[in-house]
Amino acid sequence: MKELEPEPSRLGAYAGPATRAAAYFVDMAISLGVFALVIGVTLFLLNLTLQTDLSQSSGPGWLWTTLLLLWEWLYFGGSWGASGKTAGMALMGLRVVARDGAPLDPWRGILRAPYLLASFFTFGLGFVGIVIGREHRALQDVLAGSAVVYDWDARTARLRFLARRPRTVPTSS
Amino acid sequence: MLNLVDIDSMLEHIDVNKLLDRIDVDTLLDRIDIDRLLGRVDIDALVGRVDVGAMVAKVDIEELVERTELGAIIADSTSGVAQRVLDSLRAQAVGLDQVSNAIVGRLLRRDRNATPAGPPRFVA
Secondary structure, eight states, X not given: OOOOOOOOOOTTSXXXXXXXXXXXXXXXXXXXXXXXXXXXXXXXXXXXHXXXXXXXTTSOHHHHHHHHHHHHIIIIIHHHHHHSOOHHHHHHTEEEEETTSSBOOXXXXXXXXXXXXXXXXXXXXXXXXXXXXXTOOOHHXXXXXXXXXXXXXXXXXXXXXXXXXXXXOOOOO | OGGGXXXXXXXXXXXXXXXXXXXXXXXXXXXXOHHXXXXXXXXHHHHHTSOHHHHHHHSOHHHHHHHSHHHXXXXXXXXXXXXXXXXXXXXXXXXXXXXXXXXXXXHTTOOGGGSOSSOHHHHO
């Protein structure tokens, strides 16, 4: 008899570095893309209505940096605070939860965004915990009391895959 | 008296198939009051003796999905190509996660059983 090895669900298991990195890159692409689009459209409308010649190199650097940081805080913090996941995390099937697995308090989600910056300011050392930690927690997780888990059911996905596979017609020998 | 009779040797002389051929099963069944019979059976106790977990464990769900209309139902209930790409993408990423975990676990000589799979609320 065939030995059955059902696909593990993975739902609620700690997420590893590859999935989290992929989600992060998707989020950065989305957030930076939206930021550039909004700034571009805003400058275009200002130039059109005020007959000016403003561009992204017009203003001081600190202004754009501040705007960008605020926007990233709004994007990441707002997403984590509202639903525990950003667009990239939703795509990769991830969710931020409290360390014990409970839903994350909104304020913790909002604070997790500036803590993410701290991971960068430590020359990336803040992310090492994702790779070597038993709970795969980064610095922002430790500071916000959170953890990142898989939010998708691999077993169901496997069944979906099998269901879509073309059926093999039994041949009579 | 019955002790004196060798039932086994007596049964050896009986052609059971011939005996069964003489029984009209339909007539026999017609004479059985099924309702009354079922009334005497303790269904709850009977069901209680069935190990449903073990029974379900024996079912090859993957084979079932592949070979029955259940698969088509599941496939129809999901949004085709987008879901397929998403499942594949996530599965690839999870695969890389597992490779990374395995390498780190080996380097740090970590006991796999001692490593928590997830937060207490999910794995407890």
